Amino acid sequence: MYLGIDIGSSSSKAALLNEEGTIAGTQVVNLGTGTQGIQTALDELYERAGISPGQVLYTVVTGYGRLLYTEADKQITEITCHAKGIHYLMPDVRTVVDIGGQDSKVIRMDSGGTVQNFVMNEKCAAGTGRFLEVMARVLGCSIGDLSCLAAQATQDVAISSVCTVFAESEVISQLSQGQHPNDVARGALRAVAKRVAGLCGRVGVEDSVAMSGGVALNQTMVEVLSQELGRPVVPAPDSQAVGAIGAALLAREQYRKTR
Numbered sequence: 001m002y003l004g005i006d007i008g009s010s011s012s013k014a015a016l017l018n019e020e021g022t023i024a025g026t027q028v029v030n031l032g033t034g035t036q037g038i039q040t041a042l043d044e045l046y047e048r049a050g051i052s053p054g055q056v057l058y059t060v061v062t063g064y065g066r067l068l069y070t071e072a073d074k075q076i077t078e079i080t081c082h083a084k085g086i087h088y089l090m091p092d093v094r095t096v097v098d099i100g101g102q103d104s105k106v107i108r109m110d111s112g113g114t115v116q117n118f119v120m121n122e123k124c125a126a127g128t129g130r131f132l133e134v135m136a137r138v139l140g141c142s143i144g145d146l147s148c149l150a151a152q153a154t155q156d157v158a159i160s161s162v163c164t165v166f167a168e169s170e171v172i173s174q175l176s177q178g179q180h181p182n183d184v185a186r187g188a189l190r191a192v193a194k195r196v197a198g199l200c201g202r203v204g205v206e207d208s209v210a211m212s213g214g215v216a217l218n219q220t221m222v223e224v225l226s227q228e229l230g231r232p233v234v235p236a237p238d239s240q241a242v243g244a245i246g247a248a249l250l251a252r253e254q255y256r257k258t259r
Helices: 037-049 078-089 129-139 143-151 164-176 181-203 219-229 239-257
Strands: 002-007 012-017 023-029 058-062 095-099 104-109 115-121 209-212 233-235
Touching: 002 037, 002 078, 002 239, 012 037, 012 239, 023 037, 023 239, 058 078, 058 239, 078 095, 078 104, 078 115, 078 209, 078 239, 095 181, 104 181, 115 181, 129 143, 129 164, 129 181, 143 181, 143 219, 164 181, 181 219, 209 219, 209 239, 219 233
Parallel strands: 002 058, 095 209, 209 233
Antiparallel strands: 002 012, 012 023, 095 104, 104 115
């Protein structure tokens, strides 16, 4: 077996790949860097797959917390792992959008899955999962319920602030003025979508756009981003584990180079 690990800021993901190149299992735990999240994910994954850690021939780690994980054979960047994972799952895709907890990234690939260009937003929480977490807290709901609120909106309430701190104050003010939470929720998703669409413009979007990561589970976010890009965005299968799947595929490749 070959193991791929993706340690994010808010979740830990792991994937197992067998010798034939087939995914044998994935596991996601909503605990990220600095927690026992990855160990929990591994324990659950090994149990479900019916294997022991000793059966793993090679491990690749990626993600926000990859530098803190010392038990892997190799560390590889998220860009490479997400591109690899998406190409395996969706070989026709040429553009990948990943909205992470602490950063967002857009990757453009060629027909072989090789990265041609990419851009990241990693210096500001605007346009990231962190922004959505803050908006959900202000609206008094979970980040998972944010999509449901936004889906019932009758309009978008524009959020003009690009800074998360100022946007939080702006949303509180809008709610106090009587704006409906559903409309504010959709406005929050729209703000993120506009930010991400700007990244897409910088990298050069091609047709067949996929979305990886946990935010891809937010169907309203996917719809709003599709509107901003003017083309359909498709959530990747097992979207949260895409980076881990890519890491497992790379683990198999790396091991074979040593034989």
